[in-house]
Amino acid sequence: MNVEIPHMEQSLPQIRQLDAAAANRIAAGEVVERPASAVKELVENALDAGASRIDIAYADGGKRLIRVTDDGCGIPGNQMELALSRHATSKIDGHDLTHILTFGFRGEALPSLGAVGRLTLKSRARGSGEAHELTVRGGESHGLRPTALARGTVVELEGLFSATPARLKFMRTDRAEAQAINDVVRRLAMAAPDVAFSLTDMTNPGAVKSVLSLNAETGDLFDGLRGRLRGIMGPEFVENAIRIEAEREGLRLSGFAALPTYSRGAAVSQYFFVNGRPVRDKQLFGALRAAYGDVLSRDRHPVAALFVDCDPEIVDVNVHPAKAEVRFREPGLVRGLVVGTIKQSLAESGHRSSTTASAGMLGAFRSAQRPVQPMERTTPRISQSVYSSPEPAPEMLGGTAWSGRVEPDDAPDMAGDVDVVERPVHEGLPLGVARAQIHENYVVAQTEDGMVLVDQHAAHERLVYERLKAQYAKNGIASQMLLIPDIVELDDAARARLLDAQEDLADLGLVFETFGGNALCLRETPAILGEVDGNDLLRGIADALAEGTDRAGLAARIDAVLSSMACHGSVRSGRRMSGQEMNALLREMEATPLSGTCNHGRPTFVELKLADIEKLFGRR
Structure with missing residues (x-):
């Protein structure tokens, strides 16, 4: 028996405009992948505000609390609500997207954070006699009101991803997230050796504040960077690194690269910065590897902190939403500068070897110390055949x-x-x-x-x-x-x-x-x-x-x-x-x-x- 199924007209999908809250949550998925991403965005804002000191505090790997305090120029009270709206920024005017001189310019960080957590913004603009506070809950801002603040800006984010609990399932352990925050702050601190940073884990009562570095005392760029790297990468790196400095066709390379004998079993201590921006660029990492190809075995990796500075118009920093990648107009020129400069600098280091070998040697001597048994006296002689x-x-x-x-x-x-x-x-x-x-x-x-x-x-x-x-x-x-x-x-x-x-x-x-x-x-x-x-x-x-x-x-x-x-x-x-x-x-x-x-x-x-x-x- 044939059964006739009535034809049902399928409705066409309707195109609709997403509301602001949904749009912000989508944007947050691109910009804020984990607590470390939120810290990165907030610290970059503080640097762009001209801060000379930035204090970062977090709890439970940043999932429960993130607080970033700076002494920068601050935000005027009548612009704070605008700062929490999408695509609002003081970094660019919207006409020239090739001349980027700041970290953040999309205008999505603050509204994105407010869409996925409970955000509180406090700020006092430079020259202003009063400070203001604004809170965002569920993507909605709540009343601008006066508050007490000496200077700068404080951004506090509680319950990250509380508005999108599904995202919490993809978070790693508190320790892993804390390590990611530490890595982000380290990279940003390297990029700004003239700015003092502190990082505090508030999970445990009485947690000790870790001051990454103080400002340079001499005012010299390399002295400041050397001091910052000593505090972040350790004194052994500074003692075993050579200074890198070269310029070619509008590109400038500077920083420090370690001697080949001071290497690592994995590529975990390689830091690149383009116009002061920390980047993870495959091309730059490949150039660094090639520069050491003649002095390192394939299972060892170089250690370096290198800075590329150039006209912003010859590099695109808008390749990735998190701005972690860049694209150079002439990649071959950049690769040649990195490879050639490091090769020449290593060659000029001559016979110099890693100082850590001495430390290891000293440790070997100490570990070998043991009681010596009495022996019958003999008349030893070092063989003359040595010579x-x-x-x-x-x-x-x-x-x-x-x-x-x-x-x-x-x-x-x-x-x-x-x-x-x-x-x-x-x-x-x-x-x-x-x-x-x-x-x-x-x-x-x-x-x-x-x-x-x-x-x-x-x-x-x-x-x-x-x-x-x-x-x-x-x-x-x-x-x-x-x-x-x-x-x-x-x-x-x-x-x-x-x-x-x-x-x-x-x-x-x-x-x-x-x-x-x-x-x-x-x-x-x-x-x-x-x-x-x-x-x-x-x-x-x-x-x-x-x-x-x-x-x-x-x-x-x-x-x-x-x-x-x-x-x-x-x-x-x-x-x-x-x-x-x-x-x-x-x-x-x-x-x-x-x-x-x-x-x-x-x-x-x-x-x-x-x-x-x-x-x-x-x-x-």
Whole structure:
């Protein structure tokens, strides 16, 4: 039996204007993602108001309470209601959206916050004899009234997302939200080193106020920034950072970048600011990574706080509702400035290494202290062979050997005879003078105010790498013919990678040809490497080519190959060095860019100051 279903006319959807409360809640979803977003908007408003001090307080990770107090210019009483309406702002006039000189300009922060929580606004305009207060509940403002306030503005937000309880389900724990607030305030405090900040967690009674930093005392921009970074990123960062400053075609880069030996296992300590605005820009992060590509292994990340300043018309800060991303008119110019400046600054840092190595070394000494069992007295002697290896080959160290001499009988009368080197003047020698080699790998040198311990393989690896790069850039790398070619068996993938790069590798002094099956015949190697194991060399270069496939361009692949060559051509662990060789190594390190780290980002030496040595023995 057929049943006829009556036709029902479907009604057309009606277009309607959303009321102000709904529009504000939608806007809040874009602008206020979590309590930290609310703090960001309010602190940015305070900075735009010219505040010299900003105090932030929160409770329950900002979900129960957020209060931001500033001493800025304030809001006149007759404009406070307007300030709480959408798209009302004092930051721009609406005609030119490319010339943005302030943090906030959308005019959505205050009405959005009032739509999702209970907002109270107190303000006293500069020069005004009275202050006013206005409250917003459920998106509706309630009566302007006089209040007591010495100066500036206080914005208090209670019950964030109480008007949209579904959003609370997506909030993280109080601790996680508090950490996000802390991160936001840290970034904004870095952007304004001349403004004093305080941050207070009011959840626990008697919570201690954390003052992030005080104003700079000297008035110098870099002094102020250094002081602010010391308070936020810690004294170790400042002690291990180099100053960055450069300008090119209307772009200015400034700030501080850490030495390669002061790195992190994750990219959590990288801060960028564009015209004073904290940003998380993939292009800038990528440029920073590229700048350290020659001195850091792939599992380590640089630490930096960098500021890009430019004409606001060549950068779009209106890409994202939260203004966390930017778009440059000429991104290649910005990338080149970041990469080139940092590379040059790292090179100019020379042999300098991370000071934290000394702290770690000191800790290792302390942790190793334990009672020593009595031993039968013997007559120890440090082997004279420490300094008795053959004279270095000309290509070994390339520098002028130190002219000191071995004086076996110059030691004082001790338990046994000890070979020592004549004590020269230390002035002008940052890495000091070699005193011994221990475990056939570490050079011990005495400096004017302490000692250094050098990893001979890591140090020479960097020196050979820099020489290879310099030769290649100048006129190519000279090769040497092998008397007996090396026949190297490889797997299919490694052989294919080497053959694909055969022409480029020939320019690097590495000449080979096919030899049937999966074998290659190695005929020439870079002369600077001296005698090398051809099998290990080709396999290492094949691995370097594989690693370089996801790096930018041929230059990066060549650097990877040169780094691999340097590793195979450097002084190996277990090789005994003469006094002349050790001192020549130290002198060349002092004259070579980036010699404080090996090609993989590890320190080539650690330094222990005399004061630290005295601490070890209880003298301090």
